[in-house]
Amino acid sequence: MFAFGAVSPVLAEHEAPRLGLTPIGQDSQYFDIVVEPGQTTELQVELANFGHDQVLARTFAADAYSIVNGGFGADLFGEPASNITDWLEYPPEELTLEPDEGLLIEFSLSVPAETPPGDYITALVAENIEPYGGSAGGNVAMEQVNRTAVAIAIDVPGPRDAALDIGAVGHKAANSVSFVTFEVANQGNVHLKPTGAFTLRDAADAELAAAPAIMDSVYGGLATLFEAPLAVALEPGDYCAELSLTDEVTGATDATECLPFTVESPAADEVEPGQGSTTIPVAEVAINPLIGNPIPALVIAAGLLLALLGIGWLVWRRRRQRSECPRSRAERRPWPGG
DSSP states (O other): OOOOOOOOOOOOSSOOOOEEEEESSOSSSSEEEEOOTTOEEEEEEEEEEOSSSOEEEEEEEEEEEEOTTSOEEEOOTTSOOOTTGGGEEOOOEEEEEOTTOEEEEEEEEEOOTTOOSEEEEEEEEEEESSOEEEEEETTEEEEEOOEEEEEEEEEEOSOOOOOEEEEEEEEEEETTEEEEEEEEEEOSSSOBOOEEEEEEEETTOOEEEEEEEEOOOBOTTOEEEEEEEOSSOOOSEEEEEEEEEEOTTTOOEEEOOOEEEEEOOOOGGGOOTTOSTTOOOGGGSOOBTTTBOHHHHHHHHHHHHHHHHHHHHHHHHHHHHHHTSOOOGGGOOOOTTO
């Protein structure tokens, strides 16, 4: 059984639209149904407004995909749909929902007669049409759309063929952090949750980092990326990385040799102040590629703790000084309601 969650961005300080899609007649938060080729089944979903304001909403069917490191994602409105999404009789609809109002939507799913056996997936999405105006802090304003999605997992009965393929290695850098990536493709007809091991080496074949590789769902017939974030940016130079993955349920497995890649020197206008030659080489720090370096985190936490203790001592000192000074009646403030 695979866990499909809802996609809901965290919005700003004022109340945002809160829409929900709930499958009716299902034991989980997503549709998990068995449909024979040539069969049509009728389904229901409830679209609800859980907020305190009226919402102009849109709901539509969309392709599902495997996000980076596996898991459920759904396409945006207006993107081309695959033939799997076309199995749904769920036309796009715009409607106004009052606070705490729910609407039951009936739709059908028809699997074509020639469909081969396997695990398939598509999605339903709901979102507010009018962007929500929030704040990102300071003077920065943001217009946001709150999307929620529910997966429809379709089991077409018949033989299963599990196949996993690890492709090319890649590297990217952002905000002084390096990411080593591998292409991962599910070439079979059954959903996988592969796990394994990741290793990073330098040009001299010295091990720089090693960690478990844990992926969520990689859906049948789809591809995604395995991504290992490092705690620091890799110095320019030559490296290699290897990845092994196995799905414990099906036994599908694949592994690479140590595939080479090169980290190029950044252009002068890409180097942020304080970076460049001062970047800590990855070999000099204790790294878990999936959780980063724990040592700086401990140092930061200790510093924050000392700062909080200092602030607490100053507050206690000031309150004690005030308590030693007589106050006039006009300076006293009653408790709320007192």
